[in-house]
Amino acid sequence: MQPILRxxxxxxxxxxxxxxxxxxxxxxxxxxxxxxxxxxxGFLAPEFKLETPDGRTVALTDFxxxxxxxxxxxxxxxxxxxxxxxxxxxxxxxKDQGLVVLGIDAANQDNLDAVAAFxxxxxxxxxxxxxxxGEASALYELRAFPTSFFVGRDGVIKExxxxxxxxxxxxxxxxxxxxx
Amino acid sequence: MNVLxxxxxxxxxxxxxxxxxxxxWLGLALSERGxxxxxxNLDSLGNMLLVGVSGxxxxxxxxxxxxxxxxxxxxxxxxxxxxxxxxxxWGGLAIAGLSAFAYGGRIHLPFWESLDALTPFFxxxxxxxxxxxxxxGAAFGRExxxxxxxDQWGALRHPTQFYEIIASLLxxxxxxIQKPNPTAGYEFLSxxxxxxxxxxxxxxxxxxSTLVFGGLRAAQITxxxxxxxxxxxxxxxKRQEHREE
Numbered sequence: 001m002q003p004i005l006r007x008x009x010x011x012x013x014x015x016x017x018x019x020x021x022x023x024x025x026x027x028x029x030x031x032x033x034x035x036x037x038x039x040x041x042g043f044l045a046p047e048f049k050l051e052t053p054d055g056r057t058v059a060l061t062d063f064x065x066x067x068x069x070x071x072x073x074x075x076x077x078x079x080x081x082x083x084x085x086x087x088x089x090x091x092x093x094x095k096d097q098g099l100v101v102l103g104i105d106a107a108n109q110d111n112l113d114a115v116a117a118f119x120x121x122x123x124x125x126x127x128x129x130x131x132x133x134g135e136a137s138a139l140y141e142l143r144a145f146p147t148s149f150f151v152g153r154d155g156v157i158k159e160x161x162x163x164x165x166x167x168x169x170x171x172x173x174x175x176x177x178x179x180x
Numbered sequence: 181m182n183v184l185x186x187x188x189x190x191x192x193x194x195x196x197x198x199x200x201x202x203x204x205w206l207g208l209a210l211s212e213r214g215x216x217x218x219x220x221n222l223d224s225l226g227n228m229l230l231v232g233v234s235g236x237x238x239x240x241x242x243x244x245x246x247x248x249x250x251x252x253x254x255x256x257x258x259x260x261x262x263x264x265x266x267x268x269x270w271g272g273l274a275i276a277g278l279s280a281f282a283y284g285g286r287i288h289l290p291f292w293e294s295l296d297a298l299t300p301f302f303x304x305x306x307x308x309x310x311x312x313x314x315x316x317g318a319a320f321g322r323e324x325x326x327x328x329x330x331d332q333w334g335a336l337r338h339p340t341q342f343y344e345i346i347a348s349l350l351x352x353x354x355x356x357i358q359k360p361n362p363t364a365g366y367e368f369l370s371x372x373x374x375x376x377x378x379x380x381x382x383x384x385x386x387x388x389s390t391l392v393f394g395g396l397r398a399a400q401i402t403x404x405x406x407x408x409x410x411x412x413x414x415x416x417x418k419r420q421e422h423r424e425e
Contacts, residue, residue: 024384169258172251
C-alpha cells in the first residue's frame with residue numbers, strides 16, 4: 001500500500017472512531033440500568049417474599065435503605081457449611097452499622113428438619129428464609145451453592161460471589177462497600 | 181437459545197475460568213509453532229511466559245491485599261483463600277507485564293520478536309475471555325430492538341458477547357493468515373490496533389460501560405488513544421522497513 005494511502009486510512013479510522021465515541025455516548029447516564037431487576041452486578045436486586053421456619057413473612061423490600069447480603073445455601077452443601085460461622089461473625093460485627101444478612105435455604109432441595117438443626121448448630125442469629133417452591137432460586141438464576149449477592153442501600157447489586165466458602169476478608173471488603 | 185443456556189449452565193462462574201485457561205493453552209501451542217519463525221528461543225519464551233503468569237497470580241492477589249489492608253489485617257489467613265474475587269485484575273496484568281519484561285531482558289530475549297511470537301497467544305486469550313463473558317453474562321449489551329437481540333438480564337439486548345467472539349476470532353484468523361512481516365513488532369502492533377478498533381466499536385453497544393464526561397464510555401476513550409499510539413508505531417515500523425530495504 002502506498003504510504004499516502006496508508007496514512008489516509010489511519011486518519012480515517014481514527015476520525016471514525018472519534019465520531020463513534022460521541023455517537024454511541026450514553027446520554028441518559030444509566031448504562032447499567034439500576035432500575036431493572038436482574039441477578040447481576042449493577043441491577044436492582046429481584047424482589048422476593050419468603051417465610052422463615054417459624055412462619056413469619058420476610059420481603060426484600062422491607063430492607064430498602066439497608067445494606068443486605070443475600071446468601072443462597074443448602075444444608076447438604078459443604079462450602080455453605082464452611083462459610084456459615086464467618087457469615088455469622090461478620091453479621092454480628094456489622095449489624096449495628098446497618099447490615100442485614102438474609103440466608104435463603106433452597107428448601108425445595110432440602111430437608112426442613114436439617115435446616116432447623118443447621119440453624120441451631122451454627123447459632124445463626126440472622127433471618128433464615130425458606131425457598132420452598134424455588135421461586136428465589138429461579139429469580140436469582142442460582143447455578144451453584146453458595147451464591148451471595150451484596151445489595152447496597154439503593155437496592156442495587158454491588159457484587160455477586162458464586163461459590164465458596166467466602167473468606168472473612170472477602171466478606172469484609174464487600175460489606176464495607178455496601179454499608180457506605 | 182437452549183444451546184446458549186446449556187453453555188451458560190456448564191460454564192457458569194467460576195467455571196468460566198476454564199474457558200480462559202483452555203484458550204491460553206491453545207494460544208501457547210500456536211505461539212510455540214511460530215516462535216522459530218520469529219527467531220525466538222522456545223524454552224526462553226516459555227520461561228518468560230511462566231514468569232509473567234506467576235507475576236499475574238501473585239501480584240494481583242498482593243495488590244488486592246494492599247488495597248484492602250484493613251480487611252486482611254483482621255483475618256491474615258484470607259491472603260491464601262481460594263476466592264478468585266480477591267484479585268486486582270489490572271494490577272495483576274501490570275505486574276505480569278513488568279516481571280515478564282524484566283525476565284526477558286535478563287535472559288536477552290529480543291523484545292519485539294518475543295511480542296510477535298506471543299501474538300497468537302494474546303489473540304487466543306481474547307477469544308477465551310469473550311467466551312467467558314458469554315458464559316457469565318458479563319460485558320452485556322444495551323437494550324435494543326434489533327432482530328438479533330437476545331433476552332438477557334431482564335431486557336432485549338445487543339448480543340455484545342457474540343460480537344466480541346466474532347471479532348476476536350476474525351483477529352486471530354487475520355494474524356494467522358497474514359504474510360510474515362520482516363519488521364519485528366509489526367504483527368504485535370497490528371494485533372493491538374485491531375483489538376482496540378474492535379473494542380472501540382463493540383463498547384458502543386455495551387450496557388455496562390463506565391461513563392465519564394456526561395455519558396462518554398471510558399473504555400472507548402482508552403481504546404482510541406491506544407489505537408492512535410499503535411498506528412503511529414505501525415507507521416514508524418513501515419518507515420524502518422523501507423529504510424532497511
